[in-house]
Amino acid sequence: MRSFAFWSLVTAILAYMTLPTLVVLMTSVNPTEILAFPSEGVSFQWYEKALTYPDFQIAFRNGLIVTGFASTLALIVGSAFAWLVQRYSFRGRGLLEAVLWSPLIIPHFTLGFGFLLLGGAFGLQQGYVMIVLAHMVLVMPFVTRAVYVSLANIDPNLARAAANLGASPFQVLMRIELPLVLPGMAGGWLIAAVLSLTEFTASLYVTGSRTQTLPVAMYNYIREYADPTVSAVSAMLIIVTTLIMFIADRAFGLRRVLAIDTH
Amino acid sequence: MTPHTRPDSPAGDAVEIVRVRKEFGAAVGVADVSLTVGRGEFITLLGPSGCGKSTLLGMIAGFVTPTAGKIIVDGVDLTEVEPYRRDIGMVFQSYALFPHMNVFDNVAFGLKMRRLPKAQIEAEVRRAIEMMKLTGMESRRVRQLSGGQQQRVALARAIVIRPKVLLLDEPLSALDKNLRAQMQVELSDLHRKTGLTTIFVTHDQGEALSLSDRIVVMNRGEVQQVATPIELYRTPANGFVASFIGEINALPKARYERAGEMAALVLPGVGRLTAPARAQWSFNDGAEVQAFLRPEQVRPALPGEAGANLLTGTVAAHIYQGSHTITRVEVPGIGLVETRVTGAEIISAHPVGTPITLSLDIGEAVLIAA
Numbered sequence: 001m002r003s004f005a006f007w008s009l010v011t012a013i014l015a016y017m018t019l020p021t022l023v024v025l026m027t028s029v030n031p032t033e034i035l036a037f038p039s040e041g042v043s044f045q046w047y048e049k050a051l052t053y054p055d056f057q058i059a060f061r062n063g064l065i066v067t068g069f070a071s072t073l074a075l076i077v078g079s080a081f082a083w084l085v086q087r088y089s090f091r092g093r094g095l096l097e098a099v100l101w102s103p104l105i106i107p108h109f110t111l112g113f114g115f116l117l118l119g120g121a122f123g124l125q126q127g128y129v130m131i132v133l134a135h136m137v138l139v140m141p142f143v144t145r146a147v148y149v150s151l152a153n154i155d156p157n158l159a160r161a162a163a164n165l166g167a168s169p170f171q172v173l174m175r176i177e178l179p180l181v182l183p184g185m186a187g188g189w190l191i192a193a194v195l196s197l198t199e200f201t202a203s204l205y206v207t208g209s210r211t212q213t214l215p216v217a218m219y220n221y222i223r224e225y226a227d228p229t230v231s232a233v234s235a236m237l238i239i240v241t242t243l244i245m246f247i248a249d250r251a252f253g254l255r256r257v258l259a260i261d262t263h
Numbered sequence: 264m265t266p267h268t269r270p271d272s273p274a275g276d277a278v279e280i281v282r283v284r285k286e287f288g289a290a291v292g293v294a295d296v297s298l299t300v301g302r303g304e305f306i307t308l309l310g311p312s313g314c315g316k317s318t319l320l321g322m323i324a325g326f327v328t329p330t331a332g333k334i335i336v337d338g339v340d341l342t343e344v345e346p347y348r349r350d351i352g353m354v355f356q357s358y359a360l361f362p363h364m365n366v367f368d369n370v371a372f373g374l375k376m377r378r379l380p381k382a383q384i385e386a387e388v389r390r391a392i393e394m395m396k397l398t399g400m401e402s403r404r405v406r407q408l409s410g411g412q413q414q415r416v417a418l419a420r421a422i423v424i425r426p427k428v429l430l431l432d433e434p435l436s437a438l439d440k441n442l443r444a445q446m447q448v449e450l451s452d453l454h455r456k457t458g459l460t461t462i463f464v465t466h467d468q469g470e471a472l473s474l475s476d477r478i479v480v481m482n483r484g485e486v487q488q489v490a491t492p493i494e495l496y497r498t499p500a501n502g503f504v505a506s507f508i509g510e511i512n513a514l515p516k517a518r519y520e521r522a523g524e525m526a527a528l529v530l531p532g533v534g535r536l537t538a539p540a541r542a543q544w545s546f547n548d549g550a551e552v553q554a555f556l557r558p559e560q561v562r563p564a565l566p567g568e569a570g571a572n573l574l575t576g577t578v579a580a581h582i583y584q585g586s587h588t589i590t591r592v593e594v595p596g597i598g599l600v601e602t603r604v605t606g607a608e609i610i611s612a613h614p615v616g617t618p619i620t621l622s623l624d625i626g627e628a629v630l631i632a633a
Contacts, residue, residue: 155359157359158361160326161360163346
């Protein structure tokens with residue numbers, strides 16, 4: 001048995017971590033129009049409103065389009081990067097790696113603002129192209145890392161064994177290496193998709209009024225209305241994301257891909 | 264299963280390694296090694312780690328490009344041929360089984376690459392699986408297999424393609440001791456059944472002695488000796504081979520003297536050791552030589568025994584091994600000398616710290632020019 005102090009600490013940390021989310025989730029079933037806490041009673045009217053509100057519908061569709069392009073392009077570019085960095089040593093490899101990880105250090109608003117300025121210089125309007133480009137940069141480290149880790153986990157003797165058994169370099173790639181990195185690529189794509197779908201800060205700069213993504217639309221909504229509709233949207237996003245992550249972990253071993261599990 | 268000897272294989276040697284050299288920058292990994300392996304022979308590359316044996320194996324498989332020299336298999340120069348066009352089977356130390364395939368697909372991989380008809384692949388894979396006693400495990404994932412089973416899958420995968428040569432890179436080193444002994448027997452059986460020319464790499468002299476037709480002892484990239492296990496044990500070519508194969512006592516350097524039928528070793532500060540001269544002791548009178556003696560060629564002197572080859576020292580330790588005992592004796596002017604005698608009597612007859620006289624069978628010693 002652990003001591004009382006130990007369990008108190010664990011409880012406090014858990015509460016601290018989850019309380020803000022729980023508050024939002026609780027207000028989403030608030031029967032009244034006031035965005036207040038604590039709430040009284042249960043109602044699903046805000047879920048109905050969230051699902052039928054045209055701005056949210058459009059923003060959700062925009063988000064899917066952006067996420068689809070950004071994650072897929074990041075996957076292609078990131079996989080190539082991961083493969084280069086893992087397989088070859090060349091001049092400037094360290095610099096390339098550093099640049100690749102840099103979105104983890106650089107604030108999102110800096111990136112968003114930067115893209116906005118660049119867009120201005122090159123005559124590019126706020127819109128899909130700019131959002132996709134910005135999101136690609138933001139999710140690239142995660143995709144690259146996922147692919148890099150799965151590549152590094154492949155025993156180099158597997159390729160030798162396959163060659164020894166008569167497989168040409170192309171056959172080794174298609175039958176041995178690709179199937180073994182595929183879970184990493186899928187896992188990386190999913191994480192990229194979730195990050196892109198919920199990204200707000202950079203998106204605020206690079207989206208236009210008709211290309212706004214869901215988080216931006218939620219921000220604009222809450223500036224005008226103070227009802228719990230955004231809470232309902234949050235709740236739905238959390239549920240969907242959790243489901244995706246759960247399935248991804250089961251199907252691709254997400255923990256292994258992200259090196260959360262070390263084996 | 265029918266022997267895997269290829270009906271189209273030409274007569275002559277299976278593998279010819281001609282002055283093969285591999286340099287890694289300034290370091291020499293393999294230094295001008297030449298070697299021929301007979302058809303159906305089981306040959307072992309033996310040496311300490313870093314001796315070049317794995318590099319040599321890598322060059323035969325085609326994973327390592329030689330700096331110079333030729334590798335000829337079945338009369339065809341393979342030096343410039345890609346690994347996947349060589350028809351050489353290999354079992355890796357880590358087995359390198361494909362983790363995303365089951366046992367059947369692992370074994371079938373090489374045949375699929377050769378685009379054989381499906382029915383033939385099925386039949387060949389079944390036979391290899393049966394031969395390696397893996398029947399019933401066809402649909403298992405390789406992660407679910409024990410070390411010994413993985414080993415068998417790796418062997419089945421390598422032999423099913425009927426390779427011209429089978430390369431084994433320390434395949435037993437990952438197994439525990441009991442399993443290793445069992446797999447040694449199975450490797451031996453497999454070689455007898457398939458008749459495959461086999462090149463085995465190991466640093467374990469016990470494995471080498473028990474499995475091989477011939478052993479190639481390597482050190483620092485160079486071949487030290489190529490010989491049958493018995494020749495290697497009885498007549499090592501130099502001090503390295505003598506010390507690497509089995510246990511051996513190395514005496515200090517001595518002067519060789521010849522007087523008619525008798526030869527003598529003059530050890531400074533110790534005395535003269537004598538024996539009838541042997542034909543292979545073709546040293547000049549006064550040459551500097553070193554004598555090597557197996558522990559079984561040293562025994563405690565009998566009570567009252569007299570003669571030239573007696574040395575007195577102090578018992579330093581007994582190592583009881585059940586069927587026999589190894590006794591270490593500190594001899595002044597020589598150092599530790601090991602004797603190996605049957606049973607355990609010596610332990611009570613000569614306790615640690617008491618004096619003991621040893622009789623050396625110099626006539627059986629290996630003499631090497633120092």
